Amino acid sequence: MALRNILTDRDPQLRKASRPVTEFNDRLFTLLDDMKETLELANGVGLAAPQVGVLRRLCLVDTGEEVLELMNPEILETSGEQDGIEGCLSVPGRYGFVLRPNYAKVRAQDRSGNWFEVEGEALTARCLIHEIEHLDGHLYTEKVTRYLTDEEMKEYGVEG
Ligand code: NI
Numbered sequence: 001m002a003l004r005n006i007l008t009d010r011d012p013q014l015r016k017a018s019r020p021v022t023e024f025n026d027r028l029f030t031l032l033d034d035m036k037e038t039l040e041l042a043n044g045v046g047l048a049a050p051q052v053g054v055l056r057r058l059c060l061v062d063t064g065e066e067v068l069e070l071m072n073p074e075i076l077e078t079s080g081e082q083d084g085i086e087g088c089l090s091v092p093g094r095y096g097f098v099l100r101p102n103y104a105k106v107r108a109q110d111r112s113g114n115w116f117e118v119e120g121e122a123l124t125a126r127c128l129i130h131e132i133e134h135l136d137g138h139l140y141t142e143k144v145t146r147y148l149t150d151e152e153m154k155e156y157g158v159e160g
Contacts (some may be wrong), residue, residue, distance in 0.1 A: 009139070070132075073131075076117070099143070104124075
């Protein structure tokens with residue numbers, strides 16, 4: 001495994017739409033394993049392939065119990081609403097409030113290409129939606145209602 005470099009905000013790659021994953025091969029497994037290591041080291045809850053410069057539709061989401069590997073994910077259903085703090089490994093040192101659905105159901109393929117469905121609430125729903133938006137070239141900064149002040153970052157225990 002190897003660490004991948006995480007692109008930041010100004011990189012135009014982050015604004016491009018990614019193409020579907022079509023090959024479920026060793027190259028994909030290496031990418032997934034590298035992304036998992038990169039995500040863990042960065043202490044994040046999610047990472048999308050375009051963030052490491054690979055314009056393919058795949059992402060990782062840490063539910064707290066497991067790290068989901070989602071290839072070609074699609075949102076099937078959302079409901080409810082939550083207003084919470086969101087950050088992104090590609091936007092270091094900033095956090096903001098984003099209104100999101102409180103529930104999301106997603107369909108995706110695993111690393112063998114088998115389709116499955118996964119549901120999430122609260123932070124997991126937020127993360128699923130955030131990561132899938134990366135695959136269409138969107139960042140949470142487009143939806144942020146207000147950024148946290150330095151004081152608030154200390155108060156909420158997030159790193160500035
Ligand atoms: Ni992000």
